[in-house]
Amino acid sequence: MHEEEGMQQVYLSRIAGHVGKSVTIKGWLQNRRAGGKVQFLLVRDGTGEIQVVVSAADVGQDVVEMVDHLGQESSIVVTGEVKEDKRAPGGYEMTAASIEVVQNAEGYPITPKEHKSPFLLDHRHLWLRSSRQRAILKIRAEVIRALRDFFDSRDFTLLDAPILSGAACEGTTTLFETDYFGNKAYLTQSGQLYQEAGIGAFGKVYCFGPTFRAEKSKTRRHLMEFWMLEPEVAYADLDDIMVLAEDMVASVVARVLETRQKELAVLERDTAMLEKVTTPFPRITYSEAVEHLRTGGLDIEWGKDFGGDEETILAKRFDKPVMVTRYPSALKAFYMSRDPEDEKLALCVDMLAPEGYGEIVGGSQRETSLEELEQRIAEHGLPKDAFQWYLDLRRYGSVPHSGYGIGLERTVSWICGIRHLREAIPFPRLMNRLYP
């Protein structure tokens, strides 16, 4: 019960406060460097790591030999004195007085040497334990917390959108189909339409949950299942949500820089790039972007959507995220407002992350006219009946409103500086991978 007794578990994140005392830690054997009469154990408990010194002089040769046979990732409980020592990684170490083996793990598949991604993904349930994966997922958790704090502190109401729906939201991408008591149902690709319902009740809302795309995409920028946060704001126009989006991204980056320096260091992230992410972000129109790409030597037609190459070239012009506005409306979803100054354009925005990480935010001002929406639903060949509830929102107190979605894994990948989206989610769902 008291620290002096050395029996209660101390978490390694707090170990610095226990120098000179005897404590008990409970964790896993991450690595071992063995001598004949002394063993150096690297023990991890989920909150930190520490080197444990097991010496024959302290615990006897029997214990040293027992420890010599412990496999990587064995679960152990160690009691001993905490010391400061410059030779130890992290600056602290523990001299073991006793060791309890909870389980001796034999043949742990992930060794301290190199592995390739198919093998690591097959062992994702174990790969999570590695220092790099822990750093990424710690930052993911912090990004989520920062996002929710951002919206909660601005009087947004969390309004969860359904995962199962009876019709395609946007009619643009392939959906996962499932059986719903004999009827077809689809896994959601966006909670947006439901957020548009939410503004009538709460004014400012957001949802945050998984979304699903059944596209056969095999690139490092795609997952079949990914998380998206979608705010929607009543009486907001495109400019309003652009300010909201840049404030949001800047505050999330600032939070990670403030609280997760250790993890960024593990990832060897160049934080100078992140320090530059302050508002305002640069803004250019789609038409300006096309002009820029042309002067850069790219043969791109006005009216064509940007691919990965185009996005990367555009993003490289700036050292902050850039917001590209007013794409041709033909490229965009049916619910987006047209630009009153040019009916060919949609009042929309894509935010491209720097360093080639692609689109992290996509949003728009929404169409408010009932007649216009009915016509577009017909043009897109969408089932009219399924959208009656959505059209009700334009019948009863329709207001100008705008919103966007931010892709969590792309944002986390960019902040972490990692190459592939699959490391930014605990259990990635990829085209050929549903295990573990």
Added chain:
RNA sequence: UCCUCGGUAGCUCAAUGGUAGAGCAUCCGGCUGUUAACCGGAGGGUUGUAGGUUCAAGUCCUACCCGGGGAGCCA
């Protein structure tokens, strides 16, 4: 769906058409301050699958399977 690269030991990779090998992991031995510890030894293989060419195929040819990267699509 298309383009492209690949599949050899548990892992990461070698092997001019001519006896399948190394490092790590595992097991055994040595070492009282290691930093991906080190040193010595041992076990470990239907070379993705099925055909074909050849005196001889991991290697060359055909088909298929699986995977990586990319395109399209998107966050």
